[in-house]
Amino acid sequence: MNRRLATTLLHGALLVGAALTAFPLLWMVSASLMPTGEASTFPPPLLPSAPTVEHYLALFARADMGRYLLNSALVATAVTLVSLFINSLAGYAFAKLRFRGRERLFKALLAALVIPAQVAMLPLFLEMRALGLVNSYAGVIVPAAASIFGIFLIRQFALSIPDSLLEAARIDGATEFEIYWRVALPLLRPVLVTLALFTFMGSWNDFMWPLIVLTDDDLYTLPVALATLTRERVQDNEFMMAGAVVTTLPVLVVFLALQRQYVRGIMLGGVKG
Amino acid sequence: MSTVTHTDEDLATTLGPPAAPVSAPRRTDPGRTDPGRGWRPSLPESAASRAALFFIAPSLLVIGAFFFLPVAAALALSLTDFDLYALADPGTARFVGLKNYVELAGDPDFWQALRNTAYFVVVGGPLSVAVSLGAALLVSSKLTRWKGLWRTVFFAPVVTTLVAVAVVWRYLYNAEYGLLNSALGAVGIEGVDWLGDPAWAMPAIIGLAVWKNFGYNMIIFVAGLAGVPEELYEAAELDGAGWWARFRHITVPELAPTFLFVGVITMIGYFQLFAEPYVMTEGGPLRATVSVVYLMYEEGFKWWNLGYASAVAFVLFALMMVGTLIQLRLQRSDP
Numbered sequence: 001m002n003r004r005l006a007t008t009l010l011h012g013a014l015l016v017g018a019a020l021t022a023f024p025l026l027w028m029v030s031a032s033l034m035p036t037g038e039a040s041t042f043p044p045p046l047l048p049s050a051p052t053v054e055h056y057l058a059l060f061a062r063a064d065m066g067r068y069l070l071n072s073a074l075v076a077t078a079v080t081l082v083s084l085f086i087n088s089l090a091g092y093a094f095a096k097l098r099f100r101g102r103e104r105l106f107k108a109l110l111a112a113l114v115i116p117a118q119v120a121m122l123p124l125f126l127e128m129r130a131l132g133l134v135n136s137y138a139g140v141i142v143p144a145a146a147s148i149f150g151i152f153l154i155r156q157f158a159l160s161i162p163d164s165l166l167e168a169a170r171i172d173g174a175t176e177f178e179i180y181w182r183v184a185l186p187l188l189r190p191v192l193v194t195l196a197l198f199t200f201m202g203s204w205n206d207f208m209w210p211l212i213v214l215t216d217d218d219l220y221t222l223p224v225a226l227a228t229l230t231r232e233r234v235q236d237n238e239f240m241m242a243g244a245v246v247t248t249l250p251v252l253v254v255f256l257a258l259q260r261q262y263v264r265g266i267m268l269g270g271v272k273g
Numbered sequence: 274m275s276t277v278t279h280t281d282e283d284l285a286t287t288l289g290p291p292a293a294p295v296s297a298p299r300r301t302d303p304g305r306t307d308p309g310r311g312w313r314p315s316l317p318e319s320a321a322s323r324a325a326l327f328f329i330a331p332s333l334l335v336i337g338a339f340f341f342l343p344v345a346a347a348l349a350l351s352l353t354d355f356d357l358y359a360l361a362d363p364g365t366a367r368f369v370g371l372k373n374y375v376e377l378a379g380d381p382d383f384w385q386a387l388r389n390t391a392y393f394v395v396v397g398g399p400l401s402v403a404v405s406l407g408a409a410l411l412v413s414s415k416l417t418r419w420k421g422l423w424r425t426v427f428f429a430p431v432v433t434t435l436v437a438v439a440v441v442w443r444y445l446y447n448a449e450y451g452l453l454n455s456a457l458g459a460v461g462i463e464g465v466d467w468l469g470d471p472a473w474a475m476p477a478i479i480g481l482a483v484w485k486n487f488g489y490n491m492i493i494f495v496a497g498l499a500g501v502p503e504e505l506y507e508a509a510e511l512d513g514a515g516w517w518a519r520f521r522h523i524t525v526p527e528l529a530p531t532f533l534f535v536g537v538i539t540m541i542g543y544f545q546l547f548a549e550p551y552v553m554t555e556g557g558p559l560r561a562t563v564s565v566v567y568l569m570y571e572e573g574f575k576w577w578n579l580g581y582a583s584a585v586a587f588v589l590f591a592l593m594m595v596g597t598l599i600q601l602r603l604q605r606s607d608p
Contacts, residue, residue, distance in 0.1 A: 007416045014411050018426040021484065025429065027452065028441045040450045086331045093328035097321050105329075109336070115344055116545055116593060118566050119586045122573045123346035124339060126360075146335035176324035205434045207548045208566075212574055223436035227552050230440050237444055244437035255432040259425060262432070266492050 028248075032056070032241035039237045055242035065246055067218070068225040073250075075137055075210075075221055076203040079144045080196050086146045088192060091154025092184050096166060097176070106155070109148045118208070125212055139213040140221070144203060150195055153268055157191035158184065194265040197258055201251050222247040351583035360577055373584035383585065385560055386568040389475060393564065394543045394596070397479040401539055402532075404487040409494030410524075424495070428488035435485065439552035442481045443468060446553075468554050471561035478549045478562055486542070490535045497531035498524070533604045537597055544593050565589045 027046070031039045032055055034048040059065040093099075094106050124143060125134070133139040161184060169179045185192070207223045214220055217228065226243050233239060255262055351373055353359075359366035377383045412423050430438065445453050446467035454464030467477040505523045514522070525532075546564040550556050556563040556571070563571075565585060573582030 003416070010411060010414055010416055011418070014417065014423050017408060017411065018423060021430060021488075022426055024438065024441050024445060024484070025433070027445070028438075031444070039444070042450050043455045044450050044452050086335065090329045090332035093325045097325040097328065098318060099322040099325035102325070112341070114541070114594065114597060115340075116541070116586075116590060117340075118545060118547075118569060119347050119590050120340050120343035122569075122579050122583050122586065123343035123350055125574070126579070127339070127343060127346075142335070143339040145339075146332035148336065151332060176320075176328075180328070201432055205432075207436050207551075208570070211551075212570075223434055223548075226434075226440065227436050227548075230443075230552060231555075240440050241444070244434075244440045247437040248433045251432050251434065252429065255429070256425070259428070263428075263492055266489065267496055 025248075025252075028241050028244050031238055032245045034238045036236070036238055039241070040235075055239045056246070058239060059242055059246060063225075063229060063243070064217075065225075065243065068220055068222045069246065069250075071137075071219060072204055072222040075140050076200050078137070078141045079203040080200045082141065082145045083147060083150055083199055084192060084196055087150035087195065088154050088185065088188060089180065090146070090151045092158050092180050092188070094151065094155045095158035096161060096163070096184070110152065113148055113152075121209065121212060128213055134213055135215045135219060137219065140210050143209070144199075144206075147199075150199065153195050153198075153265065154188065154191060156268055157188060161187050190261075190264075191268065193258070194261045194268065197254070197262050198265045201255070201262075204251050347583045347586055350580055351587050353580045355578075355580040355583075357577040360579070366580070369580070373581050374588075376581070377584055377588065382560065382563070383568065386563045386565050386585075387588075389561065389563055390544065390546060390565045392475050393479060393482070393546050394540060396476075397482050398536075398539050398543045400479065401483045401486055401543075402490060402535055404483055405490030405535065406494050408487060408491045409498060410520075412491070413495055413498045424492070427491055430485045431488040433485070435548045436552055438485060439481060439549050442477075442484075443553045446477050469558055471559045474554055474558060474561045478546075478553065481549055481553070482543070482546075486539070490539060493531060493535055494528070497528045501527040529604065533600065536600050540596050540600065541593055544589060544596070565592075 030047055033051040033053065034045070035050060035052050035054070038045060038049060094102060128134045128139050128143075133142065165183055165187075166179055169183050174182070204221075205223065206221075207227070210221045210224050211227070214224060217225070220228065226240075226247050229243055230240060352368060352370060353366045354369045354372070355363075355366040408427050411417065412420055412427070417423070445451050448454060448464065448466040448469055451464075451467070453467065457464050465473050467473050501524060505527070506519055509519045509523060545566055547566040547570065550562040550564060550567050551570075554562045556567055566589065569582045569585040569589070572578045572585060
């Protein structure tokens with residue numbers, strides 16, 4: 001085939017694919033700016049006749065969206081900070097400290113990756129109830145405070161830290177924790193950023209567990225609040241679209257700003273161990 | 274630590290194609306000391322073990338208490354009749370053996386959920402992988418310009434919040450004023466009541482799922498494609514192999530490990546279908562979109578039949594294991 005024609009066809013296909021992919025997101029924004037009822041007219045308009053932010057105002061004034069936004073930010077930030085610390089401790093130890101049973105323990109953890117989280121959810125709920133953590137931020141945060149995937153990611157990266165550096169610090173009299181904190185952590189920074197991004201987005205987007213453990217709507221995270229809102233206000237499309245924008249936009253912006261690190265996480269995690 | 278600049282290079286070598294194991298030791302690393310050659314660590318093994326225990330204890334505690342323990346408890350729970358009364362007074366729950374599993378086998382609702390999930394996995398999974406591969410091929414072509422831009426657009430749905438985009442898609446699928454039907458109408462195709470027709474609800478959910486997920490696998494395929502040696506294509510081109518022949522005889526076999534990885538993670542993800550039906554259809558119409566996880570949620574947290582729901586969860590787990598083993602086996606028997 002002619003090279004020029006091939007290039008044109010290729011870019012045509014890419015353009016169509018990109019348009020189809022982006023359309024639902026662009027349209028979500030467009031519909032959220034339409035006056036009430038306009039999105040349900042026929043034929044459906046692509047752009048608002050008179051753009052308005054009334055639905056966003058209503059979301060924050062009447063539907064308590066500010067509260068949910070804050071809840072989501074709080075939960076996702078706490079999960080990220082806590083799990084980053086705990087996972088990096090373990091990942092570093094699995095990579096750099098020799099101890100008996102290390103390989104076997106690590107393999108057992110990896111094998112457990114195939115167990116779907118849902119299997120644990122019913123007893124986990126009972127456990128949370130016994131601990132008095134149902135309907136609390138802690139109920140969402142604590143089970144996510146460590147993850148096998150996170151430990152795996154840190155370990156893969158920590159393997160490349162030269163032992164000589166750690167030895168030098170040991171000879172200088174540093175404690176093992178100091179070595180982790182002052183020597184290893186700075187070297188692990190790229191993977192920490194990657195894991196932080198993964199964890200933050202995962203927690204922000206998480207739906208099923210918060211839906212189960214949070215019963216009081218004061219504590220709802222955005223996805224749970226949005227799902228509840230949808231069931232109550234089926235007809236109010238423009239309003240729901242504004243809610244969808246508020247829920248999705250923060251992670252999209254974070255992703256666009258830091259996509260290199262995010263993609264790196266897929267690659268690091270996407271390699272069989 | 275400004276003197277240490279090796280991490281970025283390490284990452285670059287680490288980020289090779291998925292086929293290469295990341296953990297391969299770097300033999301060229303001058304800092305790596307071989308313990309077998311008279312080198313002795315300044316840290317005695319007992320001290321290392323103590324430190325390591327202190328380092329891994331928090332994560333093991335969390336994972337043990339909030340994952341391993343519940344999984345084990347789920348198995349035990351599935352052998353009891355734990356229900357709403359037991360929730361108030363756990364003493365009333367009784368051991369019933371395999372009764373829940375036997376009941377499941379005779380429960381048409383469960384079979385329906387199983388069929389729906391199988392439909393979603395068997396149709397949606399391969400479709401998703403195919404679209405991912407197609408996008409990766411387009412993005413990776415030598416002739417493609419602005420690769421980063423296309424990649425970003427294709428990837429964007431992956432990071433969106435599922436509940437939010439499910440709300441958007443429910444609207445796109447609306448029978449009266451949805452954009453999908455109006456677009457179909459514009460080209461002379463009669464629209465469908467996507468989410469209201471039992472025959473179309475699951476295909477509609479598959480549409481959303483493929484749109485949402487294909488970017489993730491695309492990234493993995495792009496990395497896999499980057500690892501295929503260029504000489505293979507050049508040699509084939511010299512031999513007069515066309516585009517299709519090169520794809521079939523070079524790309525596909527070279528990507529085999531990537532296919533396995535992508536196939537397994539996609540299948541595992543698709544088995545866990547829940548939020549889409551929860552938001553878009555509430556399992557309807559006529560329970561056509563009740564998935565196994567949705568059924569587990571309903572039985573467990575709506576009707577509080579925790580024993581029965583645990584049995585559902587374990588059947589799901591077993592099915593996923595079987596599915597994974599089948600894929601591993603298929604891969605091995607491939608030439």
